[in-house]
Amino acid sequence: MSDLLIKNCSVLQLARDGSSAEVLTDRDILVRGNTIETVQPTNLVNQSHFRTCINANGMLAMPGLINTHAHVPMVLFRGLAEDVSLERWLNNCIWPIERHLTPEDVYWGMLLGAIEMIEAGVTAVADHYFYMDSAAEAVEKVGIRANLGWAMFDWMDNSIIEQTSAFVSQWQGAACGRIRTMMAPHAPYTCNDDFLRATVRAAEKLGVGIHIHVSETKQQTQASRQSRGLTPIQVLERTGVLSVPTILAHACGALPEDIEILTKYRTGIAHAPKTYLKLGMDIAPVTEFRQAGVPVGLATDGVASNNTLNLWESMRLLAMMQKFLQRAPEVLSVPEALYLATVESACVFGQGEQLGKLSSGYLADLILLDLEGVHHQPNHNIPANLVYSLRPEDVQTVIIDGQIVMRSRQILTVDKTEAIKRVRSNLNRLALRQKES
Ligand SMILES: [Zn+2]
Known part of the structure; x- marks a missing residue:
C-alpha cells in the first residue's frame, strides 16, 4: 500500500x-x-x-519553492529598520539588537518564519543565523526542509568553529534527513583568511559545505581589492572555501573574472532581489552567471530587509530587474523564471538530484x-x-x-496562534533588554 x-x-x-x-x-x-x-x-x-x-x-x-538564503528568525525584526543604508542598517539597527537575542527568541522566530514560508508554498530553506540548535528544533517540529548554518564572525570566541562544528555533527541528517547543515562564516569582510581556512578544514572533516555572504556590493569588491589585493570571490578561492560545496549569498559585485572562477567549482548564487532594491545595493549579474553555467537560486534574505518571506515576489522581482537592467523584455522568460525557482534553486540548495521536480x-x-x-x-x-x-x-x-x-x-504540525503570541511577547522583552543595556 x-x-x-x-x-x-x-x-x-x-x-x-x-x-x-x-x-x-x-x-x-x-x-x-x-x-x-x-x-x-x-x-x-x-x-x-x-x-x-x-x-x-x-x-x-x-x-x-526553495529559499536559498535567509535569516528566518529575523522575522522578529520585521519593519524595525527602514529607509537606511546597508552599513547603518547593520551597524546601528540589526547588530545591536541581535546581541540581546536568546535561543528562545530564535526558536519562536524560526517557527513563525517557517509558518509564513509554508503558507506561501516554500518547502525548503537554507538558513544562516545564530543559536541554530534552537532553529533546528523549530524546523524539526514545523516540518519544513532546511539546510542550517550557524553564523560565525572572526571576532567571536576562538572556540566558535568548534562549537558550530558540534552543531553540524549533531544535526546533519536529523529529522529523517530533512535537516542538513553547513558551516556558515558570515563573509570575507568579517572573517579573515586564517579564520576562513580553519572553517574549510572543519567543513572538510565534517563532510559538509559552506554557506557565506560574498561581494554583496561593488563597493565591497573594490574595498577587498584595495585591502587584500583580491576580490572577495578570489579570497574564497585562495582560502579553499570554494573547494567544498558552497552557497554564495548575493555576489552582486562579482566581476567577469569572478564568474570565470566560479565555473570551476560546485557552487551556486542565492539571489535576494527585494533586499537589493530596498537597500539600494547593486544587482547581481544573473544572466552572466547563468550563461556561464553557475546556477542562481531564489532567496528572500532576512525579513528585516525584505519584510516578507514571499519567494513568489523574489521570482517576480528577479525576472523584472534583469529585463529592466538590460532594457530587454526577452530576458528571463516565464519558463526560465520557473526553472530558476525550482530546478536551479534545488541545485543551489545542494539537492539538485532530489528536489525541484515532480x-x-x-x-x-x-x-x-x-x-x-x-x-x-x-x-x-x-x-x-x-x-x-x-x-x-x-x-x-x-x-x-x-x-x-x-x-x-x-x-497541521504546530499551533500558529501560539507562535504569533510568543513572538509578540518575546519581542517586547527583547526591546526591554536592548533598552536596559
Ligand atoms: Zn544574508
Missing part, C-alpha cells in the same frame, strides 16, 4: 533545459514514504490502495495551487500567471518529505 495519492490535478512540467513550460492535466501523483513514486494519468489506480487521498481537482501541482524518485516536496481566483482569470497562460499573478494565499496544500504540512491552508 502506498501512502499518499494526490488525485486528478494539473502538473507544471518544464523542459529539461528550462526553455518551455506546459501544464499537463488530469494527473495523479503517487507518493511512497518521502518519495514521489510516479506521476501518471488519472484513474489508473484504485484510491482504496492508499492510506491518504487528496482530491486535487482544479488544482495545479508544482515543486515547492518526477519519480524525487523527494515529495510539492505544493497544490488554487488558480480559480479572479487574478488568474481567464487563465490563458498558467505559467505566466505563476510568475506574475500568483498570490501566496493561492497555495492550498503543502507536502514536505511526503508529509502533509498544510492542508486547505491549515497548518
Whole structure:
C-alpha cells in the first residue's frame, strides 16, 4: 500500500533545459514514504490502495519553492529598520539588537518564519543565523526542509568553529534527513583568511559545505581589492572555501573574472532581489552567471530587509530587474523564471538530484495551487500567471518529505496562534533588554 495519492490535478512540467513550460492535466501523483513514486494519468489506480487521498481537482501541482538564503528568525525584526543604508542598517539597527537575542527568541522566530514560508508554498530553506540548535528544533517540529548554518564572525570566541562544528555533527541528517547543515562564516569582510581556512578544514572533516555572504556590493569588491589585493570571490578561492560545496549569498559585485572562477567549482548564487532594491545595493549579474553555467537560486534574505518571506515576489522581482537592467523584455522568460525557482534553486540548495521536480524518485516536496481566483482569470497562460499573478494565499496544500504540512491552508504540525503570541511577547522583552543595556 502506498501512502499518499494526490488525485486528478494539473502538473507544471518544464523542459529539461528550462526553455518551455506546459501544464499537463488530469494527473495523479503517487507518493511512497518521502518519495514521489510516479506521476501518471488519472484513474489508473484504485484510491482504496492508499492510506491518504487528496482530491486535487482544479488544482495545479508544482515543486515547492526553495529559499536559498535567509535569516528566518529575523522575522522578529520585521519593519524595525527602514529607509537606511546597508552599513547603518547593520551597524546601528540589526547588530545591536541581535546581541540581546536568546535561543528562545530564535526558536519562536524560526517557527513563525517557517509558518509564513509554508503558507506561501516554500518547502525548503537554507538558513544562516545564530543559536541554530534552537532553529533546528523549530524546523524539526514545523516540518519544513532546511539546510542550517550557524553564523560565525572572526571576532567571536576562538572556540566558535568548534562549537558550530558540534552543531553540524549533531544535526546533519536529523529529522529523517530533512535537516542538513553547513558551516556558515558570515563573509570575507568579517572573517579573515586564517579564520576562513580553519572553517574549510572543519567543513572538510565534517563532510559538509559552506554557506557565506560574498561581494554583496561593488563597493565591497573594490574595498577587498584595495585591502587584500583580491576580490572577495578570489579570497574564497585562495582560502579553499570554494573547494567544498558552497552557497554564495548575493555576489552582486562579482566581476567577469569572478564568474570565470566560479565555473570551476560546485557552487551556486542565492539571489535576494527585494533586499537589493530596498537597500539600494547593486544587482547581481544573473544572466552572466547563468550563461556561464553557475546556477542562481531564489532567496528572500532576512525579513528585516525584505519584510516578507514571499519567494513568489523574489521570482517576480528577479525576472523584472534583469529585463529592466538590460532594457530587454526577452530576458528571463516565464519558463526560465520557473526553472530558476525550482530546478536551479534545488541545485543551489545542494539537492539538485532530489528536489525541484515532480518526477519519480524525487523527494515529495510539492505544493497544490488554487488558480480559480479572479487574478488568474481567464487563465490563458498558467505559467505566466505563476510568475506574475500568483498570490501566496493561492497555495492550498503543502507536502514536505511526503508529509502533509498544510492542508486547505491549515497548518497541521504546530499551533500558529501560539507562535504569533510568543513572538509578540518575546519581542517586547527583547526591546526591554536592548533598552536596559
Ligand atoms: Zn544574508
